[in-house]
Amino acid sequence: MALSPRPALSPRATPPPRTAGAGARSAVPHTPDRGFAVAEDGTRNPDNDVLRAHDVTVTRGPATILRRMSVGIRADETFAVTGPTGAGKSALLAVLSGVIAPDAGQVWFNGRPLHTLGDRARGELRRTHFGMLDGRARLMPELTVLENVALPLLLEPGTRGTAFAAARHWMGRLDVLDHADQRPHQLPPALLRRIAVARALVVRPDVVFADEPGLGLHGAELDHLMRILVSASRSHGIALVLATDDPQVARHADRTLELRDGRPAPVRTDA
Numbered sequence: 001m002a003l004s005p006r007p008a009l010s011p012r013a014t015p016p017p018r019t020a021g022a023g024a025r026s027a028v029p030h031t032p033d034r035g036f037a038v039a040e041d042g043t044r045n046p047d048n049d050v051l052r053a054h055d056v057t058v059t060r061g062p063a064t065i066l067r068r069m070s071v072g073i074r075a076d077e078t079f080a081v082t083g084p085t086g087a088g089k090s091a092l093l094a095v096l097s098g099v100i101a102p103d104a105g106q107v108w109f110n111g112r113p114l115h116t117l118g119d120r121a122r123g124e125l126r127r128t129h130f131g132m133l134d135g136r137a138r139l140m141p142e143l144t145v146l147e148n149v150a151l152p153l154l155l156e157p158g159t160r161g162t163a164f165a166a167a168r169h170w171m172g173r174l175d176v177l178d179h180a181d182q183r184p185h186q187l188p189p190a191l192l193r194r195i196a197v198a199r200a201l202v203v204r205p206d207v208v209f210a211d212e213p214g215l216g217l218h219g220a221e222l223d224h225l226m227r228i229l230v231s232a233s234r235s236h237g238i239a240l241v242l243a244t245d246d247p248q249v250a251r252h253a254d255r256t257l258e259l260r261d262g263r264p265a266p267v268r269t270d271a
């Protein structure tokens with residue numbers, strides 16, 4: 001279920017300590033500042049996770065949806081958030097991607113605080129650094145496939161040539177280039193999903209967030225989508241964060257985090 005955005009709470013600028021879920025890595029690409037704030041005291045996240053949530057709580061009315069969650073995502077890994085319906089998977093992705101601000105706790109992206117940004121700055125960050133996917137392709141019916149994939153880049157003025165070149169590159173990578181001049185309604189659902197993946201990757205994001213990316217697909221079609229999504233992300237150093245309750249999706253991840261009631265599920269011990 002999608003969480004509606006709400007305004008960020010007052011800024012916090014203390015970098016979080018390392019947590020068990022957050023592995024260190026030495027070669028996270030530095031992303032230049034693109035109009036979003038750095039913590040007022042100049043402090044930065046001390047290790048190299050591309051994304052880090054620290055002690056994050058999200059509430060909606062009387063309900064606590066995420067409870068003091070901490071997790072780190074490494075650059076170029078595939079990380080799956082799993083758990084049953086209502087566990088908080090979508091909420092965790094929403095907080096990590098800046099769709100919503102946490103009510104308490106911190107979120108860091110490439111060593112910069114996300115939790116201190118307002119709605120607009122988080123939106124700009126999503127547009128330039130993150131790719132977003134969910135269980136629907138969400139293509140524009142009046143545009144060709146090529147135009148749909150190039151669209152995120154066409155929003156920048158003066159980039160028409162490079163936008164179409166990049167779109168063709170990713171369409172080749174996702175095996176949909178033959179359909180460049182067709183319109184979405186002419187194509188089957190499995191192809192539309194791959195086109196949506198190409199569109200998410202075309203901005204060369206640091207992180208792709210995919211909330212049930214294979215919804216409605218099954219068997220070989222689902223495996224094909226996941227293999228191609230994971231390999232395209234990995235080969236370009238893009239972190240992939242999945243939310244899913246489908247083991248056939250989760251098994252493509254390098255690491256998984258299982259949630260129950262807005263926090264990590266207790267470790268099972270077999271008697």
Ligand SMILES: Nc1ncnc2c1ncn2[C@@H]1O[C@H](COP(=O)(O)OP(=O)(O)OP(=O)(O)O)[C@@H](O)[C@H]1O
Binds near residue numbers: 001003060063084
């Ligand atoms: N806007 C909201 N207001 C109140 N409660 C909400 C809101 N959005 C989500 N919730 C509740 O928060 C909890 C976590 O929701 P979330 O969508 O993150 O779960 P999920 O694990 O992604 O589930 P699903 O697999 O069904 O998508 C659920 O109990 C849900 O009902």
